[in-house]
Amino acid sequence: MPKLRRSAAYRLAFGYTAVCALAVLATGLGVYYVASAMLWHDFDRAVAGEMAGLEREYGEGGIPDLLDALARRSHKPGNGFRYALFDRSGHAEPRPASLPQVAPGWGETQLDDNGRTSHHGRFLAKRLPTGETLVVAADARDLDRLRDTLFGSLTAGFILILGLGAAGASLFGRHLRKRLGLISSTAEAIVAGNLKQRVSVGPSGDEFDRAGESLNLMLDRIAQLVENLRQVSSDVAHDLRTPLQRLRGAVEIGLNGAQESAFLRGALENALGHSEAVLALFDSILRICEVEAGGARERFEALDLAALADNICEMYGPAIEDGGRTLACNIAHAVPIWGDRELLTQMLTNLLDNAILHTSSGTLVTVSARSGAAGAQLIVADTGPGVPTADRERITQRFVRLDRGRTTNGHGLGLNLVAAIVSAHGGKLMIEDNSPGMRVNILFPTAQDDALPRSRSENAMPDPLPVQAESSLAESATAA
Amino acid sequence: MRILLVEDDVQTALLIEEGLAPLHRVMHVGTGAEAIHAGRSLTFDIAILDRMLPDMDGLAVLDDWRAADIRLPVLVLTALGTVADRVSGLEGGADDYLVKPFAMDELLARVGALKRRALRDEPPTHYRVGELSLDLLLRRVRRGNRDVHLQPREFDLLVQLMRNAGEPVTRKMFLATVWGIHFDPNTNIVDSHISRLRSKLRQRGCDAIETLQGVGYRLRLDA
Numbered sequence: 001m002p003k004l005r006r007s008a009a010y011r012l013a014f015g016y017t018a019v020c021a022l023a024v025l026a027t028g029l030g031v032y033y034v035a036s037a038m039l040w041h042d043f044d045r046a047v048a049g050e051m052a053g054l055e056r057e058y059g060e061g062g063i064p065d066l067l068d069a070l071a072r073r074s075h076k077p078g079n080g081f082r083y084a085l086f087d088r089s090g091h092a093e094p095r096p097a098s099l100p101q102v103a104p105g106w107g108e109t110q111l112d113d114n115g116r117t118s119h120h121g122r123f124l125a126k127r128l129p130t131g132e133t134l135v136v137a138a139d140a141r142d143l144d145r146l147r148d149t150l151f152g153s154l155t156a157g158f159i160l161i162l163g164l165g166a167a168g169a170s171l172f173g174r175h176l177r178k179r180l181g182l183i184s185s186t187a188e189a190i191v192a193g194n195l196k197q198r199v200s201v202g203p204s205g206d207e208f209d210r211a212g213e214s215l216n217l218m219l220d221r222i223a224q225l226v227e228n229l230r231q232v233s234s235d236v237a238h239d240l241r242t243p244l245q246r247l248r249g250a251v252e253i254g255l256n257g258a259q260e261s262a263f264l265r266g267a268l269e270n271a272l273g274h275s276e277a278v279l280a281l282f283d284s285i286l287r288i289c290e291v292e293a294g295g296a297r298e299r300f301e302a303l304d305l306a307a308l309a310d311n312i313c314e315m316y317g318p319a320i321e322d323g324g325r326t327l328a329c330n331i332a333h334a335v336p337i338w339g340d341r342e343l344l345t346q347m348l349t350n351l352l353d354n355a356i357l358h359t360s361s362g363t364l365v366t367v368s369a370r371s372g373a374a375g376a377q378l379i380v381a382d383t384g385p386g387v388p389t390a391d392r393e394r395i396t397q398r399f400v401r402l403d404r405g406r407t408t409n410g411h412g413l414g415l416n417l418v419a420a421i422v423s424a425h426g427g428k429l430m431i432e433d434n435s436p437g438m439r440v441n442i443l444f445p446t447a448q449d450d451a452l453p454r455s456r457s458e459n460a461m462p463d464p465l466p467v468q469a470e471s472s473l474a475e476s477a478t479a480a
Numbered sequence: 481m482r483i484l485l486v487e488d489d490v491q492t493a494l495l496i497e498e499g500l501a502p503l504h505r506v507m508h509v510g511t512g513a514e515a516i517h518a519g520r521s522l523t524f525d526i527a528i529l530d531r532m533l534p535d536m537d538g539l540a541v542l543d544d545w546r547a548a549d550i551r552l553p554v555l556v557l558t559a560l561g562t563v564a565d566r567v568s569g570l571e572g573g574a575d576d577y578l579v580k581p582f583a584m585d586e587l588l589a590r591v592g593a594l595k596r597r598a599l600r601d602e603p604p605t606h607y608r609v610g611e612l613s614l615d616l617l618l619r620r621v622r623r624g625n626r627d628v629h630l631q632p633r634e635f636d637l638l639v640q641l642m643r644n645a646g647e648p649v650t651r652k653m654f655l656a657t658v659w660g661i662h663f664d665p666n667t668n669i670v671d672s673h674i675s676r677l678r679s680k681l682r683q684r685g686c687d688a689i690e691t692l693q694g695v696g697y698r699l700r701l702d703a
Contacts, residue, residue, distance in 0.1 A: 269694075279581060280664070283561070287663070290562045299563070314633065315659055318672035342563055345661055353666035414666075 009176030010169070017165030024161050028154040036147050043143055044106070047124050050081050051136045058128060066134070067093060080139050082111060082121070088131040099123065099135050111139060120144055179208040183215065195223055228292075236285060239412070240278060247274035284413040287346070291420040296340050305335040305344070305376050305444070309369045312348040320352070324361030330368035337376045337444045339425045347421040350414045351380040351440055359384030363437070375427075375446045381439040392431040481505070481595060484527040486515040486541065487557070488534050492580075496528065499584040500591070512536035516544045524552055526594055528587075531558035531569070539572040546573045553598040555590060557582075566662060585695040589648045596644060607642040610703035612686055614642055623684035623703075633658060634677040637670075641689065641699035650696035670696075 057069040063085075070083045084099035086092050092101070100109065104125045111121035123137035182200055189197040198219060199212035254267030290296075313329040320327040348367075355365045359382050366381045387395055396419040422429040422442055432439040481504045487493040488510045497506045507524070509515050512533040519527065519541070527545075531538040542554055553575045558565065561579035569577045575597070576590050607614045614621045619635055621628040630638065636658040640649050651670045655661050674697055678689050688703035 272694075283663070286561065295564065299567075311659070315669050315673075316667065318676055319667050319669045322672045322675070340563075342662070346663055349661070349663075349665040349667075356667050 007173065007177060009180065010173035013169035013173035013176070014166070017162075017169040021158065021162050021165055025158055028158060032150055032154055035150060039143055039146065043122065043138065043140065044124075047081075047122065047136055047138050050138075051124050051126060051134070054083070054134060054136065055126070055128075058134075063128075063130065063132065066128075082137045082139075084135040084137075086133045086135070093132075099137055101133065102135060104133065109137060111137060183212065186215075190219070195219075195226065232285065232289070236281075239281065243274050243277040243281065247271055247278065250274055281413070284417060288413060288417050288420050291343060291417065291424050294424065296343055296424045299340050300338055301341070302336060302338055303341055303344075305337045305339075305378060306331050306333060306369050308341065308344055309335075309348060309367055309378065312345065312352065313367055316349075316352045320356060320365055323356060325356065325359065325363045325365055328364060328366045330366065332370040335369045335371045335376045335378075336446060337425070339444070343421045343424065347418050348378075348380070350418050354414050355380060355382040355384070358382075359437075371446065374443055376444040378442045378444070379439060381434045381437060383434065383437040386433060386436055386438045387431060389433070395431060396429060481525045482507070482523065483591070484509070484515070484518055484522075484524040484552075486510075486512070486527065486533065486538065487530040488532070489530075492530075495584070496587065499588060503588075504591075510534070512538065512541045515541045519545045519550055519552060520548055525598070526591055527552050527554045528591070529554050529556050529574075531556060531560055531565075539569065539574075542573050553594045555587075555594055563662075583695075585648065585692075586650050586652060589644075589650045589653060589696065592647045593644055593649070593653065596647070607639070607645075609642050609645040609699060609701060610686075610688065612642070612681075612688070612703040614638060623681065623686050626684055628680055628684050630677065630680060633673055634680065637673055637677055641697060645699045645703075646701045648692050648695050648698045653696065 054066060054069060054073075058066040061068075066085065070085065073079055073081065074083060082098050084092055084101075086101045090101055099111075102109070102123065102125050104127050107123055107125070109121050109123050110118040112118040120140045121137045122140050123135050125133055125135045127133050186197050186199045198216045201209045201212040201216065203209075250267055250271040254264055254271065257263055257267065309331050310329065313327060313331070317327050352365065352367075355363070359365075364383045366379070368377075368379045368381075370377055396415045418440070419429050422444075425444055427442055427444040430441040430443075432441050483500055483504045483506045485493060485496055485500075485506050485508045487496065487508065490510075493508050493510070497508060500506050507518065507522070509518055510533075512535045515527075515529070515533070515538075518524075529538045529541060533541070538556060538558070542556070545552060545554075554573070555576045555578060556569045556574040557578050557580060558569065559580045566577050566579075576594055578587060578590060605616045607616075611624050612621070613623075614635075616639065619632075621630055621635065621638060637654060640654060640657055651668070652664070654670045655664070674689065678687075681687070681689065686703055688700040690698045690700060692698055
């Protein structure tokens, strides 16, 4: 029982049943009392009516008339009334008295059937002006039986409801407990370490199923995040080994080698370089986590992707040309999108960094941006070695680098960050064949029209960038 | 120059003090309460303020000073490097923001730039270093009496160099002030732009941009 009392499901079910039973009980009692009051009222009226008739007889002809009437009425078949008249000294007329002598007023009495059985009756006694007492009684047996039947059926109904309610409540409580138990046992299993456990969802689509589905979705999302975190941790642990090993090597060389200052300086500079590689790796990971955590949306604004791309082209132009490559920018007049300026800038710089890192001198790097029906399109393409078809999916994953020897300077996070930024903007990233070379094709949803004019004036007013970008474009075009 | 260093990590504080000591007088405190007290009662030229203090957020210290109308230039140092953190730091009244871990040269260069910025009430419209002169309003550069024709970004780079003439300007400072980006691209875009600026100045007989290995660039005062 204490276990039952602790169960909210049972408490709820039994409480509800108790409330229902009480309501039934109150209704039943009400019906019972109202009905019996009405029946008794009618009964008393009949007795009083009989008394009034006899009093009329008495008023018309005195005691002799009354006695006549009494004799007449007593012998009338089917008459349920009994009569008695007592004179001043208490002697009954007619004799023997079928009723005991009573005080005037209403009362209850026992009526006997020729001395054999006795049963419940009700009387009205009145003192007549001449001193006699007239008593009229009626058999209340039928009324009692009716009342008892009513009471009995009400009690039976109440007990039935109580029984059915208790049975229903335990079924309902058990059902609730079972459904909720499934959820809590799943939670317990997860706490115990079985992250794959899910709430079983029935086919009915009721509230429990829906709650179970939501919980499962939540668990899936959490599992995905945990898996992500686990993946990152192991990737980081793995990928930090190389630069840390190099750092350690540089320090060891410095310690073990000749103690000349020039040599030591070289070793220290080497070590500094390696430690910077470690820090850069950390920065990139944190950046990706920041973007993937999804907080970026709060800083989104309407901006012009064309102006942004122009700015980056102008920024990268000299460095790309210094490496013997060519940069061609094919950027439309205005490409409105909704996004984070800093993230989009980082996305473009990562793509251009990649284009420089993985291609050789003589490569043509193209940046194009335009607005189309499908949204804003940004393409960064190069005429370098390209990416094999089989690797195109893989290349945007974390820590994936296609040069197995890891000879180039990347850490395999550049395109992963690009993918994270594109996805944070609701865009689509496609790695394509530029034949020859690699083509990164990015589609962004267009900014809502209402947000656009405001942003344009914001962009144009304080910042003379677009004009400068155009002039530098002209320069890079002639240089090309 | 008197510098208030607010940093709870003793190791870091010692390193910073060591780096600043040859040129500056450094007072070091380790908690926000001490920092508030020191800032309110003593006079400093610059404060270097760590964000994660044992008793409060460094920005709360900054809030207190700004509320007390202490216009001390503040460089906020922090391990919190997300965009949102940087934005909240700068909006909170910091004059500059440096994310840990940082290079000591970067810190020194920024402290110097902060000091020079604080010395000027209004940004000038005209700079003159040696024979080199630059007009911000006309966006015109002259060496002696000959014009130097620069691309807009080259002009912006030269502004930074002239504003900090004789002092180092780091690549990160260029990236932040000229292009407004707060991360390090893999490609050394600053060097390529500087080399173009340098060769245009050389055509006018000026070879005053020095490369500081591993740090950045400096414009010699005899330009």
